[in-house]
Amino acid sequence: MMAEPTEIQSILGLDVSRDTVTLCDGRRHTVTVANEADALRAALQPYQGTTTLAVCEATGGYEDILLGVLLELAIPAHRADPAKVKAYIASFGKRAKNDPIDARWLSRYGRDRAATLPRWQSADPTQQKLELLVARRLDLVAMRVQEQNRLKAPRSRLIADNIRDHLAELERHIEALNAEIDTLIGESRDLALRAQQLRSVPGVGPVLAPLLLAVIPELGTLNRRQVASLAGVAPHPKDSGKANWHRSTTGGRRQIRPALFIAALAACRGDNPLAVAYKALLKAAKPKRVALTAIMRKIITIANARVRDAVRHQNEIGKINA
Template sequence: MMAELAEIQCVLGLDVSCNTVTLFDSCTGRCLTIANEADALRTALQPYQGTATLAVCEATGGHEDTLLCVLLELAIPAHRADPAKVNAYIKSFGKRAKNDPIDARWLSRYGRDRAAMLLRWQPANPTQQKLELLVARRLDLVAMRVQEQNRLKAPRSSLIGESRDLTLRAKSLRSVPGIGPVLVPLLLAVMPELGTLNRRQVASLAGVAPHPKDSGKASWHRSTTGGRRQIRPALFIAALAACRGNSPIATAYKALLKAAKPKRVALTAIMRKIITIANARVRDALQQQKQIMPVPA
């Protein structure tokens, strides 16, 4: 339905934010800020019920929903404007100043100048709304997939294979139970020190070293804190995978449970064991490579 210009005597510009709505009345020049809540909006807009008024707001990703529902309840015609069109309208006047009252005034002017062409807002069918949201989300995911596929084609996407040293380290890491193709590049990028540390240092760096918590005669359970935050969550997944197999790591996990250790404590011990083994295997591989490499003449 079209709002006829002759019917409209007052245009309300409504600038919507997350918590507030700024209202500008074209007839009185009054500007006020209202809480973006149904009761507050209803109180502020009730005087316009039954009058020749058009309300104009912008689409704000859902923050305008409460306002539009109140306007519908009060039978006040409303138009939800496209922000791009409103911005183009404002730029046509060469104006750049921006705040909530100014934006509300421009929305009112936009509505007054184009009232005859603006469609009145009507609530969509709930099922239709859900469908629109799901389709929009799918389009976002498809766009993200295209971006990631483009990144994979970039020259730096296969750096491990281009480096003899990284290839050797990666091969050593993949030989450790639980460490898969996702954790390998993470360890290579975040823990380049692997192979050069002792077992205590590597456990501390990975955030799986137990630290004492004592004060005077009091002594509490040791806890694992610190380390590089990206590693611990990935090591946890690696520990879960390793505990399901028939490797010595899985046997060690079962032994810890049999010794009445809580699962959380047992898994932390397995995480520490995995990173310690990984460090040792990288170290051994690097030492073996040095022995094999020919001495320059």
């Protein structure tokens, strides 16, 4: 949810590190405090009840304590994408970097873009746990691929038994995570409903459905262009003057595109409308790569629409019963 631009009068830039947080309220003066709840609460207390927007960067979890204190004090916050902040700073041609400088830049970034910055909201505990479990599963699967590649290497014969033991251990951990993910989804009425709708889409199986729930929690609230862009399957123009290049699909959340590719392959081999659409594209002389990308886009847009419709229907039934 976003506040009106007139509600924000000042911007608080907060540069977060593992041990400290540096604050800048828009002036040159900065202050550094420990990245601990009590220290942050004392430093942020003067801003409680004021029209202040706090801006920090995503730091892989080191900002969690800060965001918790901001939520407790009812100070609106924005967790910025580090890549966007870095590009913003680079646009001024600046290179100097330390904690106070970064805090000042965050304050300036927030001041220039306050009207369009989404406000951070705490994640649902179940959703947060699902994201962690799915992320861990992705890590273990990547490790498994690495070990499988090592096992095939000609010089790995002397350590093949060790690699096989590690592969077996990874398989056990992955299976345990799969069971934990299924249990978590089954215990949540909302996640179970969304997962059921996702599994009804051709090509979406027991791996992709939890991945979509974890990586695109906005599924069902976006339009078809937005969800395609988030999944990295939206064609972006690359034209200049008289030059018209092929449109390419770039960006999006990096975990989704490889899984959608596998889902598209599975869907195209089945007996369903997506397979028919794929064959029609090939018959129209489209390259297989282009046709598969189109099917990937269809899968994510259909999934988004089905989740949206199911959630709306559930909400309507809830209102009637109330």
